Amino acid sequence: MNDCSFIPTGPMPATTAARRTPRSQHTGDKRDLILKAATKLFARRGFFNAQVADVAREAGVAAGTVYLYFQSKDDLLISIFERTMHEGLEAARQALAGVSDPVERLRRLALVHLERLGQDRDLAVVFQVELRQSTKFMERFSSTLLQDYLHAIRDAVADAQTAGRFRREVSPTFAAKVLYGALDEMATNWILSRRRYALAAQANEVVDLFVNGMTT
């Protein structure tokens, strides 16, 4: 068994904390407001088709105000990514706290992942679609959140193998990609589907199939 490396056990990351501390509550609200508006518009119109002025209008601020909180339009997308990532990591940390059984860890990870995306469709669209639109963002995406996520899965798989519960001939890294890919596909399908079913409910099904496939 190992400690899940992708979970910061200390306090919240500096960036997020640093940004909030020096600003008033009012200011923090405005930043959030803009980020929420950007998420909504990027999701519904696409990053390139959404205009900064639209984001500002949606947030109820002037166009120039956006640039008091963000450096550029790109920075909006990156900030959505980073903020969501930090929150996601925190949620995962809490979900895994005290859980040592590797299969249960996989179950929790999958559930938290789909739950979070399933709670905010706009956010899910930005993550599943917009953030992947150019290699620039894609690489940023894949080199951070994805890595942490895959490592967490991989470690749980390796633990299960060590415990003799999973077949050893499958590479844990490969298995992690398979599981992540399946979950990711569930999310993308959910976004594109017109039916409004509960995304999180599929977490267990996916893990069941995966665990069955990995079991000796």
Add this chain to the structure above:
Amino acid sequence: MNDCSFIPTGPMPATTAARRTPRSQHTGDKRDLILKAATKLFARRGFFNAQVADVAREAGVAAGTVYLYFQSKDDLLISIFERTMHEGLEAARQALAGVSDPVERLRRLALVHLERLGQDRDLAVVFQVELRQSTKFMERFSSTLLQDYLHAIRDAVADAQTAGRFRREVSPTFAAKVLYGALDEMATNWILSRRRYALAAQANEVVDLFVNGMTT
């Protein structure tokens, strides 16, 4: 067993046929040239960052010429999608010809899928990344190729269930998504990875895992 619904058994679709018949061989070449150039640039710079003029230059034609073959910049992306899709369906049709074993059908489908993407990295990038950048394209994507593909998988799974080889409590549609998601993830990982391994080699591994998970 079922007829593989996603494979057109009739003549080529009207759009492609209509365009090719009245035009000279030379013209067909130019259209191909432009499409190839667009694939390359969309893949390397992203759809919105690639300019029509760049595509034209890459293809060795004037900017205006692009509009003799395509209606708009969007049409370029759509045409890449459609052409590739038709070729892919044809390849799948040939790969499945005479194969009745459902598991083998799954294996062939996965192999053809990854083989095709693995042969042309630029094309793979356009399919895995660019085509998904806006819900506009994404919906077109998911309503056609993806449907055909998922149906083909679903049917094979259902056949395997009917034959008693796969567990019946798993919905074939759901299982199809899982398998497709895993394959899709392999493709996306391959694109983002710096290592130049053979993508197609992973087809069997993914199917192995899937089949094991589905087997009674």
Add this chain to the structure above:
Amino acid sequence: MNDCSFIPTGPMPATTAARRTPRSQHTGDKRDLILKAATKLFARRGFFNAQVADVAREAGVAAGTVYLYFQSKDDLLISIFERTMHEGLEAARQALAGVSDPVERLRRLALVHLERLGQDRDLAVVFQVELRQSTKFMERFSSTLLQDYLHAIRDAVADAQTAGRFRREVSPTFAAKVLYGALDEMATNWILSRRRYALAAQANEVVDLFVNGMTT
């Protein structure tokens, strides 16, 4: 001999006086601070490229504070001009006090002119470059300081002609422009030169050449 027309013999101009009287010493300091900061930034970045916020930061005050002392960004430039002009006129008045020899008056005028510019490079840049950037400022400039200055030179030249020391066939107004132009060029050259020589030292040389040219 004549009274040097460009020297105000009455009280200080209303604008400056009006502003200073009702305000505290502390306030006057802040106004000076802002003006000094504006001079520095206008000189180093150019009027249009220097932002009001930069000026405020340089002065150590908030952006809004600038507008408590000045009506607009233009007003900053105009105020620099007016303040410097008033100080320059006062300096000239003192330099010419009790000097009746017309050639010596020219010498003193030239010296004071170049001395003042030579003491503050930033101020010199604003005067020689920024103030002339648009006809709006240029006309203001040429209709006031320049006129006073040219009149002072012209009168001294006329005096010298009356005294039989300068050739009479040269128009005093024309001669004044020539001398001013030569001095102005010295100032502009000094600003643009990388060498840090004493600008004021050239005053005598210029006047020597001029006097020699004018002498019968």
Add this chain to the structure above:
Amino acid sequence: MNDCSFIPTGPMPATTAARRTPRSQHTGDKRDLILKAATKLFARRGFFNAQVADVAREAGVAAGTVYLYFQSKDDLLISIFERTMHEGLEAARQALAGVSDPVERLRRLALVHLERLGQDRDLAVVFQVELRQSTKFMERFSSTLLQDYLHAIRDAVADAQTAGRFRREVSPTFAAKVLYGALDEMATNWILSRRRYALAAQANEVVDLFVNGMTT
């Protein structure tokens, strides 16, 4: 005596020629049209207050067309400068051709200088005012045309000194600045004056004064 170093004796400079050759007459006209319009607007409104769209409208083209011929708004100003400089150098070359008397050379230089500026008031304004508005342009200005010009004057002065016609105790470089400054001032005065007198007529007067001042 020496050959006036700043005058290219060969064919026109490559840049100007190179730009015109590959383009059609029609194209060359359009570039000229835009440059003429820019000169007019920069002169009348100031560089920063003139909008690119205004320049385009004045030239009778669309806004985007400006960017087919120039890289940026700055490039417009630089191009005005460079083109005028090349033309001016060519005019000077022709004016000095076959003239060996140094004083006559000075006379011709001064005449050509003021004649050219006096022929196109807008161009004169751009040169005397707009081009000097920021150190960026100013340095470009002073490091090229001004240098060539000052060198030409300096060389003529040195020749006159060698010939025993000018006093030797005055540095030729210094004398050149004085003469240039006087001419420059004439140009600036002419621009700012409301009277529409002939600028070129002052060339001789300035040179007379200068020569008299330099003569032994």
Add this chain to the structure above:
DNA sequence: TATGAATGAGCCTTCATTCAT
């Protein structure tokens, strides 16, 4: 068919100015 110069709508971003605190 092919060209590529021309178009002009559109958008990100800046920054002088205001005003609630």
Add this chain to the structure above:
DNA sequence: AATGAATGAAGGCTCATTCAT
């Protein structure tokens, strides 16, 4: 008097698309 967050008009520049040749 002082602040600095907020404003929003303005403008430089891009680029998909057209059309005369």
